[in-house]
Amino acid sequence: MNFIPSYIKLFESGELKKRAEFADSILNSCRSCPRNCLTNRKENELGKCLSGYLPIVSSYTPHFGEEPVLSGARGAGNIFFGNCNLRCIFCQNFEISQNWKAERKNEISFERLADIMIELQEKGCHNIGLVSPTHFSAQILKGIYLAVRKGLKLPIIYNTNGYDSVEMLKLYDGIIDIYLPDFKYGENEYAKSYSKVDNYFEYTSAAIKEMFNQVGDKLIYENGVVVRGLIIRHLVLPNGLAESEKVFRFIAEELSTNVHISLMSQYYPTNKAYKDILINRTIRTSEYEKTIGLMEKYGLHNGWIQEMESSENYRPFFEQSRENPFNYIL
Secondary structure (H helix, E strand, O other), X not given: OOOOOOHHHHHHHOHXXXXXXXXXXXXXHOOOOOOOOOOOHHHOXXXXXXXXXXXXXXXXXXXXXXXXXXXXXXXXXXXXXXXXXXXXXXXXXXXXXXXXXXXXXXXXXXXXXXXXXXXHHHOOOOOEEEEOOHXXXXXXHHHHHHHHHOOOOOOEEEEEOOOOOHHHHHHOOOOOOEEEEEOOOOOHHHHHHHHOOOOHHHXXXXXXXXXXXXXXXXXXXXXXXXXXXXXXXXXXXXXHOOOHHHHHHXXXXXXXXXXXXXXXXXXXXXXXXXXXXXXXXXXXXXXXXHHHHHHHHOOOOEEEXXXXXXXXXXXXXXXXXXHOOOOOOX
């Protein structure tokens, strides 16, 4: 592998250790995410994410269900963190994101987190995927530092719901090579109703702008797999509840029309979605096609769409994406 992850230089200069130590201090009065609970997580006080000091890892594995440009032939080395700083009533992973009492048994040491990263590297994964990292973003920095000491050399993916702290993201500058955020809502009212958070659009747009400032709008590939860049995921919700047009307008006007977008069609009602008639159904083909049209309206010309019948089938939605060999239907 010729690509050298950004964090190697920071490790060699001592900056990675300094950042990990500063991030750890943030947990004395936690502001790891925009909720700013200010709890002392180092003393295991629980905030809105219902998580204490030690990271919670529900599972880890070579994963082949990401966008093909991330999974490649050998899989993304995904680490699935338990609990979440959102409370989406339609969460498809609610068993691990909203089952905090059961998840406490999955607490691990920082050394173990580092060892997991090394295990995934030894299995041949293309990258390390941090899945739902936001509420453990401070702890993960310590884990990365320890893993680099042990020989970690893979690109790291920050796979997040988007409700992130800009302060924390700045600590990740030069450490994360691939940002993979969700941009769930263009309207705060819907975010409050369905994910139980305030000011989602303002916080998420600021967070994604910081990610964009760090890695730009170009995807860098090695052997057909992305090693650096930004991919924004947007899940189409029934009845226009994602307010997709506002999301796309922001990306086009505040970031770049070259940004890659993964437009997801796999929504299905689960968890507590049955309690709200507007979200208690799958999306219609017409709703998905309308959303594709909105991307065209704002000149967003890079990325992938999914086949409606399968969340694992991706295809490029504009010609520029077809230059990459992994942009095809699986």
